Amino acid sequence: MRSNAGSHEVERFGWIHHSTIQEAACLTFVRGTDIDPVAEAFGAVSDYARELDFDEFCEEAFAHHEQYSMIGIQVFGEWSLVVEDNGWQGTRDEVLRRVSAGTEAVSAFWNVDRLTRFSYAVDGELWTAFEAPLPEYRVGSRPDALEGVRAGMSWSEAERESGTVPLMLALAARITGQTLTPSRFEGDFVTFPVAAWPDDLRDVPDALDRLDGRFPRELIEALRVADDVARRRAAVAVARRAVQSAECLDHPVISAVLASAADGGTMDRAAISEAVREWTWLLHLHRATSKVRNQVRAAEVLRQATHDDPLVAVFTTLSAASHVRGLENGELASVVARALVDRLD
Template identity: 30%
Template sequence: MVEISDAVLDELAGPVAAAIPLVIARVPQAPAAELGRLRATADGTWPVRGSGVRHRAAAGFHFGGGPVADDSPVREALASLPSLLVERLLGALELTVPELDLAGVPDLTGFLGEPFTGGFGVAIMDGVSEAISGAAMLDRIRPGAVPLVAALAGRLAAHPRVAPLLAVDPEITDELGVAAAHGAARLALAVSTAAAVLRGVDVQSWAAGPPALLGVAFGTAVLLLHETPMPSGYATAILAKVREEYLLPLRSSGQVAVSGHRFALLEEDGPVPDADFTGNGLVAVVPGGAVIRTGTETGHVRMVMTVLDGPPPDVATGWEEIVEVSWRAATGGASVVGAGAVESQLRRCTPPWPGDYRLRVQARGRDDAEGTEYHELVVWAAPAAPEIVHARADRLGHRLRGEPEPARPEPPEAGYRWLRHSTLSEAATVTVVTGAEVTDVLRAFNADPARPESLLAIGEDMLRNQSIDPWVAVLDLGGAVLAVEYNGWQGSKEPVLTRASAGGRAASMYWNVNALTRLSFAEHGEVLWAEEPFGDLDAPPEIAPALADLDFADHHRRKYMMGALAVERFTGHGFTAADLARIEAADIAFRIVPDLPALHPYHPRPGGQPEAPTGLTEPALRDLAWWAAAQAARYAGLAEDPDITASVAARALTPPAHLRARRSQLGDGEHRWVWFALHRATNPDPLAAATDAIDAARYAAGPHAANLISGVQARITELGTP
């Protein structure tokens, strides 16, 4: 580590100051502005939505008047920049570097360490910018050069010859212009300083050429910009830009970290202040915003932020507490703040103007310690007015207001709340079967009772291979069998329910991460009802008692909990968290070989399906279907396969062929489209058999699909000729 004297700095300042205007003139405005906003982005004062850029601030470097550091935060700062920004700046300035006149620069080589000696190899990854690889190589083979650039640039920024060149012209008042001028000036200082330092460095040309020099300069500029406050006019410029781009209505959603039972809507970031909620039990107005009382003490609550251009047309339903208050914004642009970092979509989300605003706070789930708590804040500009309480129904609000708590019965499905925190919470099918043994249920699911595997191992295999192959775990409940599918749905299918219910009843509830559900009931081999439960259910009398008082139209209640209760009511057997724990502790599951897809009568489908040969007789259509299936096998090289030849000859899938066709649907299955062609040829509807078999054969033929279709046309002509 070496000291750099003020005399050396004075000698260097003149040539660097002379070079800065030339570099500034060559920096495009857009990337210059992106650089110029680095400090504002890090501070959270660059709130324009949709920028999509996040920068990782470099750490561990200080611009002082002391010794030159021997580490390289410059490279870390360079790596924090978006690759497109690096390439844009490299392209803009690469030809400028040789033009810089730095004849008066003092010899700085004495401030560097000893050059690297000996042999070395160079390995550069594809796609890495020349600026990044060049800076890294220079840092390795000429120790001290990169940190020297950063140290000198940091000190030159305050030098009387240089500092005036870095100031933003007060005539520039727009946000883009201020940010660009700020960024371009620091970048020009970094480029000029890097050129001065590396001018006399004796290394290979590719390690001291423009890309390497500019890589060092870009990293140095990042450090300079993170250390330098935004220009004095930037706050005014950014506020004007935000106001210009702010549009109503606005709706944002996310979650907010809660601590001490509260979060807030505030103009200033900082800790959420204490507040008195004894008045309305939900919200308290404070300077610059409002504090909201939550049921959650520590954790997260779900948030919706809605900003309107006028009062809401009506009071929303489905909320337990709704309170409306007035608050005054000093500058505007309040954020939803809590115990953690503010989510970007909830930052500066209220109108960026001062004035009087109305705030309607809506809350649900504050009493449910195991569930999810929801809040919505609705804001619009309006003169100050008295507080209005639109709804006051939860127990917490009554306690805070000093009122007797209301008697609120638990919803009927409350016994299945444990599912929300179980391994089944996101996607599963749970099936309960009566009148059957465990082995009967496994066979109904097309699983082999003689081939158990580790449940944990199967689950890990599914994740590792990103597979959705079906599998099931079962448990004898005593009088019923519980079948659980993690992220599966075979228990919701008609063939499985038909087989499972042969000796009694079967019911299943399926749900997935996309909020799709299916509730199914079967008895004595007949599916009675299987639908997405929603709204008023038109269910047969046999299952009406199972659905009584379950409001599937209430989207705030979890359908899968109500469905689980309906399964329990229909079969007479429920399942518990302890039952699921027993299944997982046993660590036994069974892979499923699924049924083949159901065959349906012909109906035209868009999207390139072959034209239906409607002019053929039924026997001719059958001939065409099996001819297409045989062609699919031929193109796949399976024309001599004994199971296929036997099936074509019999015009039906033989038992071994049927099993192979089912197995073809699995992740490791082979020749799926060949087996689909054979399966579709068995369709009872002759027109569907021919059309769908041809469609599957096209996929089986692969690159020969055009030849297959030509053959189909010739075959149709042949079959249609008297």
């Protein structure tokens, strides 16, 4: 790795401050030249693929940014370059995990609020990520993975002189061996709207404490002493009540996921996640009725019921169910109480 680079290494990316994407963008470099799996990993809707020049792409992205994100892809040497104008999909774990499967991905993000994020993922795993001004505060499974690459970049000096965006692009160039220049944005990009992947299911510390005040104390104590089988049963019962209330219990994906839970099997998280993703996209694409929006919220309750930790699943299903029209905490408390003693409706 180059370790004696001066400020010129960063300054050569100063053109970004005068470009179309100077204020807010996310650039993701993915090793490989097949753009189809890259687009799929971002959640691209392939039926709406179009070839646009960069200015046309930015205009389209701006016109639709309140509804959905857009990406533009070009092959860049041995890499594929994914551009988002005022987007952030390339910063998300949900995307980086997918797009780096079997390869590697580098992303640089910035916005008008001066927020930044540099990420590096390999083989479906986020190795390291940090805010550009604060590389000492790193997260990921291998937070020090790029420290050897970063060596000698005069990080603080470069930040003062050229700003954090050129700094991130200089680091990306060290990793990829590709120097981003204004000419890279000439020619057509293959562009797609994005049906975003749902957020990963997160751990929730002190889940029971978070229910305090919303549900009876005796119910919280019953959850505290219940085993995982009973807790899972309670989470599924809340999800079942939500989809019943939203009148989508008979949807094939929902009924199949619930059937597997009733049989004691593993619920297909991927199937319900894909369904939530597709239905959310349709909400953006078409003028949906309040009933359809409610059904998407109910499907999200079922997705939350698949959390690996049954206790967290109870908390997140109850939280998500509060957004389903017609469901009240009192009714949900009764559903959980019945499920804990194996009295399912």
